[in-house]
Amino acid sequence: MEIVAYYLVSFLLTITSVIYAWKLLDWAWFRPRKLEKCLRKQGLKGNSYKLIFGDLKELAKSFEDVKSKPLNVFDDDITPRIVPYFVDTIKKHGKNCFIWIGPKPMVLVNDAEVIRDVFNKYVLYQKPKPTPLTKLLAQGLASYEEDKWAMHRKILNPAFHMEKIKNMVPAIHLSCTEMVSQWEESISTKGTSCEIDIWPYLQKLSSDVISRTAFGSNYEEGRMIFELQKEQAQHFIEATRTLYILGSRFLPTKKNRRMKEIDKNVQAMIRGIIDKRVKALKAGEANTDDLLGMLLESNFKQIEQHGNKDFGMSTREIIEECKLFYFAGQETTSVLLVWTMILLSRHLDWQTRAREEVLQVFGDSKLEFDGLNRLKIVTMILNESLRLYPPADSLNRKTTTNTKLGELSLPAGVMLVLPIILLHHDKEIWGEDATEFKPERFSEGVSKATKGQMTFFPFGGGPRICIGLNFTMIEAKMALAMILQHFSFELSPSYTHAPQSVITIQPQYGLSIYVLSREGNETVFVCGFLCDYNGTACVFGVLILPNIYDSYLYYPRLVWSANRNNPVRTNATLQLRQDGGLFLMDSDGALIWSTNTSGKAVGGFNLTVMGNVVLFDKSNDIICQSFNHPTDTSVPGQIMVPGKKLISSISATDWNEEGEKGSRKMRRSSLIKYQECLLDFSYEELTVMTENFSEKLGQGGFGAVFEGTLSDGTKIAVKRLQGFGNAKKSFLAEVATIGSIQHVNLVKLVGFCPEKSHRLLVYEYMVNGSLDRWIFLGTWEKSLGWDVRKKIILKCR
Numbered sequence: 001m002e003i004v005a006y007y008l009v010s011f012l013l014t015i016t017s018v019i020y021a022w023k024l025l026d027w028a029w030f031r032p033r034k035l036e037k038c039l040r041k042q043g044l045k046g047n048s049y050k051l052i053f054g055d056l057k058e059l060a061k062s063f064e065d066v067k068s069k070p071l072n073v074f075d076d077d078i079t080p081r082i083v084p085y086f087v088d089t090i091k092k093h094g095k096n097c098f099i100w101i102g103p104k105p106m107v108l109v110n111d112a113e114v115i116r117d118v119f120n121k122y123v124l125y126q127k128p129k130p131t132p133l134t135k136l137l138a139q140g141l142a143s144y145e146e147d148k149w150a151m152h153r154k155i156l157n158p159a160f161h162m163e164k165i166k167n168m169v170p171a172i173h174l175s176c177t178e179m180v181s182q183w184e185e186s187i188s189t190k191g192t193s194c195e196i197d198i199w200p201y202l203q204k205l206s207s208d209v210i211s212r213t214a215f216g217s218n219y220e221e222g223r224m225i226f227e228l229q230k231e232q233a234q235h236f237i238e239a240t241r242t243l244y245i246l247g248s249r250f251l252p253t254k255k256n257r258r259m260k261e262i263d264k265n266v267q268a269m270i271r272g273i274i275d276k277r278v279k280a281l282k283a284g285e286a287n288t289d290d291l292l293g294m295l296l297e298s299n300f301k302q303i304e305q306h307g308n309k310d311f312g313m314s315t316r317e318i319i320e321e322c323k324l325f326y327f328a329g330q331e332t333t334s335v336l337l338v339w340t341m342i343l344l345s346r347h348l349d350w351q352t353r354a355r356e357e358v359l360q361v362f363g364d365s366k367l368e369f370d371g372l373n374r375l376k377i378v379t380m381i382l383n384e385s386l387r388l389y390p391p392a393d394s395l396n397r398k399t400t401t402n403t404k405l406g407e408l409s410l411p412a413g414v415m416l417v418l419p420i421i422l423l424h425h426d427k428e429i430w431g432e433d434a435t436e437f438k439p440e441r442f443s444e445g446v447s448k449a450t451k452g453q454m455t456f457f458p459f460g461g462g463p464r465i466c467i468g469l470n471f472t473m474i475e476a477k478m479a480l481a482m483i484l485q486h487f488s489f490e491l492s493p494s495y496t497h498a499p500q501s502v503i504t505i506q507p508q509y510g511l512s513i514y515v516l517s518r519e520g521n522e523t524v525f526v527c528g529f530l531c532d533y534n535g536t537a538c539v540f541g542v543l544i545l546p547n548i549y550d551s552y553l554y555y556p557r558l559v560w561s562a563n564r565n566n567p568v569r570t571n572a573t574l575q576l577r578q579d580g581g582l583f584l585m586d587s588d589g590a591l592i593w594s595t596n597t598s599g600k601a602v603g604g605f606n607l608t609v610m611g612n613v614v615l616f617d618k619s620n621d622i623i624c625q626s627f628n629h630p631t632d633t634s635v636p637g638q639i640m641v642p643g644k645k646l647i648s649s650i651s652a653t654d655w656n657e658e659g660e661k662g663s664r665k666m667r668r669s670s671l672i673k674y675q676e677c678l679l680d681f682s683y684e685e686l687t688v689m690t691e692n693f694s695e696k697l698g699q700g701g702f703g704a705v706f707e708g709t710l711s712d713g714t715k716i717a718v719k720r721l722q723g724f725g726n727a728k729k730s731f732l733a734e735v736a737t738i739g740s741i742q743h744v745n746l747v748k749l750v751g752f753c754p755e756k757s758h759r760l761l762v763y764e765y766m767v768n769g770s771l772d773r774w775i776f777l778g779t780w781e782k783s784l785g786w787d788v789r790k791k792i793i794l795k796c797r
């Protein structure tokens, strides 16, 4: 009996071993060979199959090779670095090719229409099965198929609707504010600018945003969960760099134990939060503004509707969805932001245009949802950034049965790769400048830019398109707008341009940029009428005021004017008409100038912080702007296009005197007409004007004051300062400050002289002397009372 049992067991063992051996052989050799034959018959080309590993070794080597070769800082042609093996294979075998991922062939799908088909027929083309390692990281919606996917998508969809995302905007705003404050703090310790590696900040930002929006009031617990998920992702990335060996996850290695421990802890923590919420929801107290709240609410509704738990998600499944939010939404959003920042650091013209738009929509006030939706330039920039640096460089699918794919007939089990980045960089699709940053491609939206083709799909496509698309775009707009509102930035020379693919496309060495605070550092423009002393000649224009940090601009200058060749008199008016734009009428009612926009419905006009006078319509679209009609000056951020020209305005604004004898003199003779403008005198001129400082008016704490006369006979008082030494910068800063103060009862500064070690201030002449003579009339009793002094201070006569 025992012998029979022995033979029976041996027989069964042998049979099982033979079956497994055959399966292994089929998996490692026969099946790959059969698939290869079939693909070659269809005209597809690729390397011959190599046992078990296929092309994996070459694939790993190609990544290693490019890793050590950073790109030129201005090079956005990144495909050879991100998908080196695809690029090499296409070079070697042509566009209709395949590569071997171990024993599985992977066909490259390059045709936009075929890609659309793959996305739409999502039951026929499914995602490759997640490895057990991926399962430890996150399962959820992204990895389900067919009915289970459909049910989860239906429950999750409402949480990602625009009106729900609107409620999350305050949470997103808070996270962005925290980041901006940290940058401001770093800057304040160094002055007005400093070098920051912003990559870790952007990663923390997107992680904070997910914690806040997913778990709301349980934000702190959420943050701990996501810290653990982050560590899990690190382990996962390391594991994906080696070939996954069946059963290896059961080995009691240190890493395997840690991954399991993390998974257990994360599950327990999320379960704790969910239990609290479910209790609150049942008691009618739960907050449903965060993702978790909305998901629970939607799940309840679904179960209630069908009266059956099977139509909803289990707690375990809800836990997986929460883990997935972090995995799918954190890194992707931070890389979108980091590449956008790199592009804007290099393309300062677009940085300026984006800032202009942000300031036009929000000014310096708090960002809010409706305004974010009006940011057109920012959206164009984000789309162009997603085109050049799509966070996911390619997507995978597999055939589930024998399938007709375009011209091909593919057997079941063939993997497909949809190479997002190759289509985004294709010169046949986007033109010769495909690898250049040109946000204007998206000026009329995505469908116009792609002509309705599936050539731009950073978020995938078809029914399985990214569920977080709206969420991520609002977050990115908010973060970018807030950064632009507070800072200017440019690349640091220490930045190394090395994009690399680690699940998402990331900057290998971070992103060091110079961040400059805009506060107190911006150039100030004012707009209005500028008249000569007599008020007989006025222009309507834009004036740039000196900035105390600049040493090159000592006095306000006119940078644009509407009527420089046609001055008007005082009492002229500028009228904004709803149906025609701006009209400049002289005091006698004669039309002097208009914006030439008759028939257009005008919403308003605005002087932007860049000094651009902008006329816009009701939907904030620009109707016309002074930047498009330059006169004699161009300011930073003003883009000059072919056909535009600057024409010197000296003689044109020099209404009374002929412009003569060198530019310095000419500038002065025209500037002297403006009350607001300060003149820079030479020491020699002041010596002549004061007849060698012969007539002393008095002595102050900082030096003596002398009488003088300008060439047109106007009397002046010249103060010769002592004690400023050679400190030209602080002297000019002082001049800029005093020069910008306008008060009827304070003497006006006319000009100054900073030549060599001379420091002189030129004031208008006060016939009645200094105010102190009138304030202190000999004795305290006789001097002016407080009410009179108050009136003097408050400018009342």
Ligand code: HEM
Pocket (backbone or CB within 6 Å): 127, 141, 142, 143, 153, 324, 325, 326, 328, 329, 330, 332, 333, 336, 390, 391, 392, 395, 396, 457, 458, 459, 460, 461, 463, 464, 465, 466, 467, 468, 469, 471, 472
């Ligand atoms: C720049 C940011 C993002 C990019 C580029 C991006 C990209 C993608 C892509 C390409 C897919 C399709 C994958 C495939 O078809 O194989 C996808 C799916 C998905 N994404 Fe995103 N994503 C981003 C942000 C987010 C955020 C913020 C969340 C959640 C909070 C999210 C959640 C998901 C989910 C759950 C899916 C699976 C959808 C399904 O299978 O029905 N994503 N994402």
Ligand SMILES: Nc1ncnc2c1ncn2[C@@H]1O[C@H](COP(=O)(O)OP(=O)(O)OP(=O)(O)O)[C@@H](O)[C@H]1O
Pocket (backbone or CB within 6 Å): 697, 698, 699, 700, 701, 702, 703, 704, 705, 717, 719, 747, 763, 764, 765, 766, 767, 769, 770
């Ligand atoms: N713009 C002016 N027009 C006519 N006289 C002036 C003018 N500015 C100064 N003075 C004369 O010169 C004197 C000294 O002026 P100054 O402004 O230097 O002195 P202060 O007011 O005593 O103080 P401080 O040196 O602290 O500014 C005045 O008392 C006045 O008589």
